[in-house]
Amino acid sequence: MPALNGFLWLLLCWLAGELIVYYTGIPISSGVIGMLLLGGALAINGGVPDSVAAAAQPLIAMLAMLIMPGVTGVFFMIDELAGQWTAIMLSLVVGTLLSVFTTLWLLKRLMQDDHAE
Amino acid sequence: MLSEALLERLTATPLFAVALTLAAYLVAMALLKRLGRPPWLPAILLATVLLTGALVLTGVDYTAYQDGARWLTVLLGPATVALGMPLYQLLPRIRQLWRPLAVCLPVSAVMAIVYALGLAWLMGAPPEIIASLAAKSVTAPIAMGIAEQIGGNVSLLLGALLITGVAAIAFVSLVARLMDITDERLIGFALGVNGHALGTVRAFEIGPTAGAFASLGMSLTGIFTALLLPLAWQLLS
Numbered sequence: 359m360p361a362l363n364g365f366l367w368l369l370l371c372w373l374a375g376e377l378i379v380y381y382t383g384i385p386i387s388s389g390v391i392g393m394l395l396l397g398g399a400l401a402i403n404g405g406v407p408d409s410v411a412a413a414a415q416p417l418i419a420m421l422a423m424l425i426m427p428g429v430t431g432v433f434f435m436i437d438e439l440a441g442q443w444t445a446i447m448l449s450l451v452v453g454t455l456l457s458v459f460t461t462l463w464l465l466k467r468l469m470q471d472d473h474a475e
Numbered sequence: 476m477l478s479e480a481l482l483e484r485l486t487a488t489p490l491f492a493v494a495l496t497l498a499a500y501l502v503a504m505a506l507l508k509r510l511g512r513p514p515w516l517p518a519i520l521l522a523t524v525l526l527t528g529a530l531v532l533t534g535v536d537y538t539a540y541q542d543g544a545r546w547l548t549v550l551l552g553p554a555t556v557a558l559g560m561p562l563y564q565l566l567p568r569i570r571q572l573w574r575p576l577a578v579c580l581p582v583s584a585v586m587a588i589v590y591a592l593g594l595a596w597l598m599g600a601p602p603e604i605i606a607s608l609a610a611k612s613v614t615a616p617i618a619m620g621i622a623e624q625i626g627g628n629v630s631l632l633l634g635a636l637l638i639t640g641v642a643a644i645a646f647v648s649l650v651a652r653l654m655d656i657t658d659e660r661l662i663g664f665a666l667g668v669n670g671h672a673l674g675t676v677r678a679f680e681i682g683p684t685a686g687a688f689a690s691l692g693m694s695l696t697g698i699f700t701a702l703l704l705p706l707a708w709q710l711l712s
Contacts, residue, residue: 365553368553368556368557369552369553369556371556371559372552372553372555372556375556384706385624385625385705385706385708385709386620386624386701386702386705387555387617387619387620387621387623387624387701388552388620389551389552389555389556389616389617389620390555390617390620390697390698390701390702392552392555392556392559393555393556393557393558393559393562393617393698394559394562394698395556395559396556396557396559396560396563397559397560397562397563397566398559399559400559400560400563401563401566406560406563406564410560411560413553413557414557414559414560415557415560417550417553417554417557418554418557418558418560418561420550420554421554421615421616421672422500422518422519422522422672423496423497423500423522423547424547424548424550424551424554424616425519425548425551425615425616425619425633426496426499426500426519426522426523426526426544426547427492427496427540427541427544427545427547427548428548428619428629428630428633429519429523429630429633429634429637430523430526430527430530430537430540430630431537431541431629431630431633432630432631432633432634433523433524433527434527434537434630435628435630435631435634439604439631442600442601442604444598445594445595445598445599445600445604446595446600446604446608446631446635447638448594448598449590449591449592449593449594449595449598449600449608450591450608450611450635450638450639450642451638451642452590452594453587453590453591453592453593453594453611454587454590454591454611454612454639454642454643454646454669454670455642455646455650456586456590457583457586457587457590457591457612457668457669458643458646458647458650458665458669459646459650460582460583460586461579461583461664461665461668461669462647462650462651462654462656462661462665463654464578464579464582464583465575465579465661465664465665466654466656466661468574468575468578468579469575469658469660469661
């Protein structure tokens, strides 16, 4: 049962994240703390054990399905958000255009500087 | 529409909600394979449109569905932790590129938030909507945690993620052409930072290098935003 073994490790990392949030009150989600703990543990271990890979891979592959119930909710909010849609769409689309431009412009300059050295 | 009594029986356990979700997901995947996976139609969009249709047709109330689907969404916790594995696998690349990353990542991740929230604020969006849009460039499982921390609506956030991902895919190829950028590393990184998982899927279609850089950009943006945004939010409000 390597996958179950690995799943328990994922749950233990998540639980450690919950404990850290509970005792410190830091505003970070327990899943993210668990993710950093797992990354750190794998770095210390120097590799990914088969059991962890067996549990992590299918979960990552299933992520799109796991968020489906949440995404569906937005279709049931359409009326509730009437009057706000222009602001929402515009800030998302124009905001993304601006941030894409910023990233590419910065990267182009930084990578060129790297070559110049 | 199913009869009231039958609906009551079906929604008494989470199984019906879970079956609907699995069915919509698998049907969407099969349909996309037939359609040749067009880049403007993300799998998650088609899957949720099908799921919404099924809910409307059967007459299941969204809150009843959501209750049942909690049986699936509880797995988001361990699935987020599981992202530590690809993160660990990216470490050599992070070490190799730490200098451009250290400058570009914080600026890009912060500006992605500032531009969108600034525009929403200028257009008079109420605070709850602004909080829901804040994590728009972060990969879904991490973004959901952020929205819960800062009091945003998770469903609206996920809708915003979809729009952002599709827009990022279109704009990265457009802006790269305008700026005469052909380097797969730059294009991939921009896709991951601005377009999260949707951008990363697109980057892997361009090539393995673009895909690897997109994964890097997506993971680091997610971590950076998750660590700093809720704190900044608390300090500002």
